[in-house]
Amino acid sequence: MFENDSKIQRNSLIQLWMAQGLLHPSPGESKDMKIKGNDSPGESKNTEDIGNEYFDILLQSSLFQDAIMDDYGIIQECKMHDLVHDLAELVYKSESLTSYLSVIDNTLEALHVLKFSNIEEFPDSIGRLKHLRYLDISKTFFEALPKSIGKLYNLQTLRATKCALKEFPKELLNLINLRHIHFGERTKLPQGIRQLTCLQTLSYFSLGNEIGRQIEELASLNQLRGELIICDLEHVGNREEAEKAKLEEKTKVCHLTFQWTRYRLITDNNKDNDVLEGLRPHPKLQSLSIVNFMGDKFPLWMIRGSLLFENLRKIMLRGCNKCDEVPPLGHLHSLTELSIIEMANLKYVGAEFCSSLERLLIENCRKLRHLPDGLHAFPLLKYMDISECSTLELIPITQGLKYMHISKCPSLKSILITQDMTSLQTLKIEDCERLSGLPSGLDYCTSLCELDISECHG
Structure with missing residues (x-):
């Protein structure tokens, strides 16, 4: 195959x-x-x-x-x-076995696996395949599925990625044995997904105000595992509604993303604060992303470490424009990667955020003025990427760092390298117009293999 x-x-x-x-x-x-x-x-x-x-x-x-x-x-x-x-x-x-099928007739009723590719019409006779367990319609061009798909009662896996499908028919909810459904963010699920209690894979769940699209639909889906992205969280009214998702019970979900719509009017920051507080996840989480959150403070379960999160390795904060600081994450001893992106009001990153960090990305934080002076105290930091931070004036390069990329920081005046920077292998600096010279201490970088300086007119 x-x-x-x-x-x-x-x-x-x-x-x-x-x-x-x-x-x-x-x-x-x-x-x-x-x-x-x-x-x-x-x-x-x-x-x-x-x-x-x-x-x-x-x-x-x-x-x-x-x-x-x-x-x-x-x-x-x-x-x-x-x-x-x-x-x-x-x-x-x-x-x-390597050919593609385009016509279904009575001779194919015993099929367990069927994959379509590059077809423009989907046959209505699909409903005759009572034994079908795996259906792949990825990379196809039709925009709708026939209602007869609801007769595939034994279907376990449905793949519909990189295709033109706009939405699944409501008859999808008849597939009570469905365990894995793969689809793109633009494809709409039917209302009432709570009925599919065997689901293990559900990459996206977009919320709405209608019955059957509210966050409580997730409550009964305790078999979910892997990655879960919850979109359009502005439709959740308060903490009590958020808690109805029962995320603490979904112990096999390893990678969790909370996402609000990017461009929206908001008059009450407390609503987003309240909702995120109610989206308390289980402590076995491996990665957490918070996107377009418009509250002004992060939840207590994240700041105080009331959840131990012993497996949490990645955090991404993106578009959290009302927050002026990164939460202290020093209690997360497994955290190795932190991404801070498009936080318009961020002014300071404290040295206490994490001592186990290996990768740090800061991008498009236009009010950020200071990085922690104690960056050299983080011996595990190996990868650092700072870009589009227009007010940042000084960047210290840490001991143990292997890769450093700095770009589009117009106020940057100096880059500080300590004597113990024998690990640095790659240094890239671009579009930093106020930088007037090479970093002091560059001669200590005895492992340097790649040096790239461009668009630094000063």
């Missing part, structure tokens, strides 16, 4: 195995057996967990190659080894 040298997505492959009924527990185990090393109640091994075990076994056995790992050490993409692909072709002795 995969052409030679093609990239294979881990999750897609596991979902295909599941659709074909290839995932079975080891002898003596059952599908609801508890995951090894997990003592928490209710955490059981499901079919996807078994698929992940299979994937890792094949990877360790060198049947996969060119594996690509994410920031959390999980292999997300790979290729089939050339010899394995040749063997598969020899066994099947058929090229039909």
